Amino acid sequence: VSFKNGLAISYEKLGSTHSNLGNLPQALNLFEQYNQLSKELHEAYPANVSFKNGLAISYEKLGDTHSTLGNLPKALAFFEQETQLFEELHEAYPSNVSFKNGLAISYYKLGELHEQQGDLKKAFEYFKQDLHMTELTYQSSPSHAQFKEYLKMSYQNMGDISSKMGKTALAESYYQQAQALE
Secondary structure, eight states: OHHHHHHHHHHHHHHHHHHHTTOHHHHHHHHHHHHHHHHHHHHHOTTOHHHHHHHHHHHHHHHHHHHHTTOHHHHHHHHHHHHHHHHHHHHHOTTOHHHHHHHHHHHHHHHHHHHHTTOHHHHHHHHHHHHHHHHHHHHHOTTOHHHHHHHHHHHHHHHHHHHHTTOHHHHHHHHHHHHHTO
């Protein structure tokens, strides 16, 4: 089990390296192998929180890569699977800051994808869920500078999407909340 997990982590690190180098087809291949091993580990040990988290991350990597390649329907499917796992992890461990943050990022990615596809109403709902989880994450660890920055970005995203939907007053309110965090 530990060798399989080590191999999965190696595929993830290699995939991330190839992705950073711009070699997306190779990155995708490595992330698919990472996902396959993560699925096997999670199926064999469903109570293992680390394996479930690893599977969620593998879906995120596949979603990010497909999104970058322009394959939005596949990216959406992977982000939905990632979100489901992070929802389960957050529900089981509500005080775990990492799971809160992972869920916030999942909601953000779904919002971003729906916005790219022109579905502003769905994007708004996902960005709203992102904001809620980001607020919880920040409240859990207010001295963490990155969480404060994420919260500011979440308010800005809500302002942007509200503005695109013609909700000017709401957009202004979100922008003011973002500005208050500076």
